[in-house]
Structure formats: structure tokens, C-alpha cells
Amino acid sequence: MSDNSLPPGLPGAWTAAAPDADAIFAMAEAALETLPDVFRPHIRGVVIAVEEFADDxxxxSLGIEHPYDLTGLYEGRPLTERSIDQSGGMPDRVTLYRIPILVEWIEEGERLDWLVRHVLIHEIGHHFGFSDNDMHALEDMA
Known part of the structure; x- marks a missing residue:
């Protein structure tokens, strides 16, 4: 192996380039696998997306002035606010914002996969109608 080559099959996050949307999505999928089994049936229909930034x-609408201040967003109706006869509508969605996550990663120095997991679990907590304390407990369980 020459000095300029990397072993085949390394994830993009290991090649000294900023992790792309696919790498962040893969980290999010891995984080979902760590959730307790009791939650999995309730998040099957939640769409996970990765975008660079939130739009203006x-x-x-959230009263946020700088795009770096929003790392994730849940869009949907929390399970605690749904009725049994509710149908139709768009699927619930969690969007992870890649650039703000990377900025926080650089500033805070924690592992990127843990940061992605933290943001994802926080947003999924909104899907369940959890308080911030509930979300911290869920994260501790995962």
C-alpha cells in the first residue's frame, strides 16, 4: 500500500474529508438500532433525512436566527396527540442538519456518531411527546 492510498472499504468519515450526508445517515441508522425494542414499532414510519441546513x-418559523443553531427537527404530530381514527397525511419526519452537526462536533470535540445519536434521539423524543427529561432518560437507556 502506498503512502497516498487508504485501505478499501473505509467509511467516508475516515478519509479525512468531512462526513457527507450518506455518512451522517448511516450513523443515524446505527443509532436507531440502539433504541430499546419497545420503541421500534412506533418509529417504523418516521422518515429520517439529512440536509445541509434548515431553510430560511x-x-x-422557529425563531432561530442562525442556521448553525439548528441541528435537527421533528415534523409531525406526536403520538400523544393522535386519535385512533387519524389517517392520511404526510409521514412524520426527522431531519438532521449536517453542517450544524459538524460545527457542533468540531466545537465540542465529542464523537460524531454520539452527537448524531444525541440529535436523532432528541428529535424522536418529540415524536413520542417526551419532555427534555424523558429524552435524556431515553438516551441513557439506548
């Missing part, structure tokens, strides 16, 4: 409209 989303930021404005």
Missing part, C-alpha cells in the same frame, strides 16, 4: 422559512 423553517428557521424563521
Amino acid at each position: 422559512e423553517t428557521l424563521a
